[in-house]
Amino acid sequence: MILYPAMDLIGGRIVRLRQGRFDEVTFYAPAPAAALASFAEAGAEWAHVVDLDGAKAGEPAQHALLAGLAGSTTLKLQVAGGVRTAGHVAALLDAGAARVVVGSLAVRDPEATSVLLERFGPERITLSLDVRMIDGVPLVATHGWQEDSGLSLWDVAARYPAARHLLLTDIGRDGMLQGPNHELLAEAVTRLPHLAVQASGGVTGLSDLDRLTTDGAILGRAMWEGRIDLAEALRACR
Structure with a gap:
């Protein structure tokens, strides 16, 4: 399993939001470049970097910072935040990102998302689906978790048989330190065998990582x- 140490960025600073709420922000001290260096020193090969300003604005907003980070590290970066167009994807890949995350677009415009998968290849695009569990059904939210699509995880994933990577977040678990939604993640691995699923939200300890059957996991708060x-978590995932 690939472990992705994660950092979310607002105004060039590392933060965590509680369940995606911009009015509930915790700031962390390290500079982003120093954080990436510490990830590499611990033995990571990947990092997950989120432009929260971009997610809020609907277009990448910290491009210069992301480009600088990509050029300063040996880590492969999976970059997210406000990606809506082929131009956004191309700019981030040209800046050095290894993969670009597509979220809301995958829900509201399957045709455009399919074009991105075809143009850039499924190894360069990660679909990100954020869900709320409603009466046992994982319903997909969009626009920084502010809107509900009315579609289930399974409905949206079925649109993309050519996709390879899926970042799956249970909004109710994100940043809450309550453990991942293991049942949902196991169901996704079984029902979506063509996708390499990354578990996001709720990892609190090594026991959570031990239980996961996904291809990857995001490690944040x-x-x-x-x-x-x-370093210990990375060893546990090998």
């Missing part, structure tokens, strides 16, 4: 608050 040592 628990790492930033010292509940999980990154």
Whole structure:
């Protein structure tokens, strides 16, 4: 399993939002470049970097910073935040990102998203679907979790048989340190065998990583608050 240490950025600073709420922000001290260096020193090969300003604006907003980070690290970067067009994807890949995350677009414009997968290749695009569990059904949210699409995870994933990577977030677990939604993640691995699923939201300890059957996992708040040592977590995932 690939472990993706994650950092979310607002105004060039590392933050965490509670369940995606911009009015509930925690700031962390390290500079982004120093954080990436520490990830590499711990043994990581990938990092997940989110432009939260871009996610809010609907277009990448910290491009210069992301380009600088990509050029300063040996890590492969999976970059997210406000990606809506082929131009956004091309600019981020040209800047050095290894993969670009497409979220709301995958829900509201399947034709455009399919074009991105074809143009850039499924290894360069990660579909990101954020869900709320409603009466046992994973319903997909969009626009920074502010809107509900009315579509289930399974409905949206079925649109993309050519996709390869899926970042799956249970909004109710994100940043809450309550453990991942193991049942949903296991169901996704079974029902979507063509997708390499990345678990996002709720990882609190090594026992959570041990239980996951996904291809990858995002490690965020628990790492930033010292509940999980990154080097130890990376060893556990090998």
